[in-house]
Amino acid sequence: MVTAVLLASVVVLAVVIGSARSMAAAAELPNIIFVLTDDQFPGTENLMPALKNNIINNGVEFTNMTSTFPLCCPARATILRGQYAHNTHIYGNSLPLGGWEKFRDQGLQDSTIATWLHDAGYQTGLFGKYLNDYTAPGIPPGWDRWYAWNGPKDGWTAINDQGTQKTLIRRAADRGVSNAALKFLGDRLGGPAPVFVSVNFGAEHFPYYHDQADTEMFEDVGVPRDPSFNEADVSDKPTYVSGLPQLTEEEVAQMDQDYANGLLSLMRVDRFIASASDLLRSKGEMGNTYFVFYTDNGDHFGQHRLRHGKLQPYEEDVNFPLIVRGPGIPQGLSNDELVGNHDIAPTLARMGGASIPAFVDGRSFLSLAQNPSTPWPRTAILSERETNLDPPNRWDMLRIQGSNYTRYEDQQKEYYDLRLDPYQIHNALGASDTAYAPPDAATQDYYEKRLDALYACAEQSCRTAENAPLLPTGIVP
Numbered sequence: 001m002v003t004a005v006l007l008a009s010v011v012v013l014a015v016v017i018g019s020a021r022s023m024a025a026a027a028e029l030p031n032i033i034f035v036l037t038d039d040q041f042p043g044t045e046n047l048m049p050a051l052k053n054n055i056i057n058n059g060v061e062f063t064n065m066t067s068t069f070p071l072c073c074p075a076r077a078t079i080l081r082g083q084y085a086h087n088t089h090i091y092g093n094s095l096p097l098g099g100w101e102k103f104r105d106q107g108l109q110d111s112t113i114a115t116w117l118h119d120a121g122y123q124t125g126l127f128g129k130y131l132n133d134y135t136a137p138g139i140p141p142g143w144d145r146w147y148a149w150n151g152p153k154d155g156w157t158a159i160n161d162q163g164t165q166k167t168l169i170r171r172a173a174d175r176g177v178s179n180a181a182l183k184f185l186g187d188r189l190g191g192p193a194p195v196f197v198s199v200n201f202g203a204e205h206f207p208y209y210h211d212q213a214d215t216e217m218f219e220d221v222g223v224p225r226d227p228s229f230n231e232a233d234v235s236d237k238p239t240y241v242s243g244l245p246q247l248t249e250e251e252v253a254q255m256d257q258d259y260a261n262g263l264l265s266l267m268r269v270d271r272f273i274a275s276a277s278d279l280l281r282s283k284g285e286m287g288n289t290y291f292v293f294y295t296d297n298g299d300h301f302g303q304h305r306l307r308h309g310k311l312q313p314y315e316e317d318v319n320f321p322l323i324v325r326g327p328g329i330p331q332g333l334s335n336d337e338l339v340g341n342h343d344i345a346p347t348l349a350r351m352g353g354a355s356i357p358a359f360v361d362g363r364s365f366l367s368l369a370q371n372p373s374t375p376w377p378r379t380a381i382l383s384e385r386e387t388n389l390d391p392p393n394r395w396d397m398l399r400i401q402g403s404n405y406t407r408y409e410d411q412q413k414e415y416y417d418l419r420l421d422p423y424q425i426h427n428a429l430g431a432s433d434t435a436y437a438p439p440d441a442a443t444q445d446y447y448e449k450r451l452d453a454l455y456a457c458a459e460q461s462c463r464t465a466e467n468a469p470l471l472p473t474g475i476v477p
Helices: 004-028 047-056 070-080 100-105 114-121 172-189 249-282 341-351 368-372 441-455 460-467
Strands: 031-037 060-062 123-128 145-150 156-162 164-167 195-200 289-297 322-325 333-335 380-385 395-400 403-408 413-417
Touching: 031 249, 031 341, 047 249, 070 100, 070 114, 070 341, 114 123, 114 195, 114 289, 114 341, 123 172, 145 172, 172 195, 172 249, 249 289, 341 368, 380 441, 380 460, 395 441, 403 441, 441 460
Parallel strands: 031 195, 031 289, 060 333, 123 145, 123 195
Antiparallel strands: 060 322, 145 156, 156 164, 289 322, 380 395, 395 403, 403 413
8 A cells, every 4th residue: 555655646746847857948939929810911011110120230131032823812821831832732711712610621720830839838829810711610739729710701700708709890890800819929929938929910901090199100101112013114024914004193093092002000019019129128038039020911002004903923912021030040131042921930930949840841940040150051941822813824933032033824924133133023924025034945944844843842842942052053043
């Protein structure tokens, strides 16, 4: 009897010690705050003072960040899972191409960055937009705190607040996201386990809801008038663009107003960043917290004569910078290595010491953020669009350092040397302007083969395909 009691005591003591060690190890892990906006125009991040002062100036900005599928639901699925869209099979915002129901039915939400970090000891929370057409009463795996917008494709109508359905007031939705996330952080920071939050705002998506106090801001601000805005000559572009008329004065005026209203809506996001930063400092947690800022995809406001939208293989839609600050990350640097939104999940996992599943296509860029001299063998990245209802239908874009090559399913092609032509005015494969020489036939053939390899890749083969030399000869075009 005595022996049995002693043995039981030893077992209990071992469990207690093991639990204490696990809690101590978890307490040493950094907090992670991931802020995601919706359809943010590149460059507007520089008009957010709290973001600039707290994050950009104190971290690293990845300027060659690529959205691998510039549409809400496919992009968010990629962010959650670290996979290209051709591996999640989420190609649209609603059934049959995509949406939350397709994501769930494929079992994809059973293994996401939330489950990985939860298993690593994190307290997890999602606030705001999850996936398009999300209409479930329950809570997806991995999330401890759940405050997700809920509703059909014609608009968000409710909030799933920890499994309870509540009415959503659209005009105040982003303010509610901010308040709920700050409450969770205030309650959990400094506790026995680290915190991971994904704070997903509706800004700067239409209808651009904003606080009344901000109304007079940006009164004289309009869409930047770079050379691509209402482009003078689009004859070198694919037919769906070359057939567009120039924007009228009325259309330009409306875009300017929408752009300014979008900036107003981003001020709620900026206030959250200010409040979260103040909260972290007050609790002594700022130095032990990774802060990551991104958007689901960029969008365009009149560039190349395109009306406001997304889903195009142009810089405004695919190249919004990712910004990160945190332990070991130098201050105020930019990095132009090729990274993509399929890298976000494995990077967040690496920040939190979580295991990265074999199905992940992307790779962690944490070491690159901490040390810009870290070898980065990737030479190309894929952005893609599957068939949809609006033109163009399918396209694949090979983004390489300094240029990109796009092919459409109707065999039209575009090539831009971004070093000479950053605004993508001169399609070297569609114009007679010899100042922008097209790649020769052998190089084009090589680009086609690389696109084929990337489009067929999965898991490790994606990283292998991304790391291939730019040309068989090793010469950069």
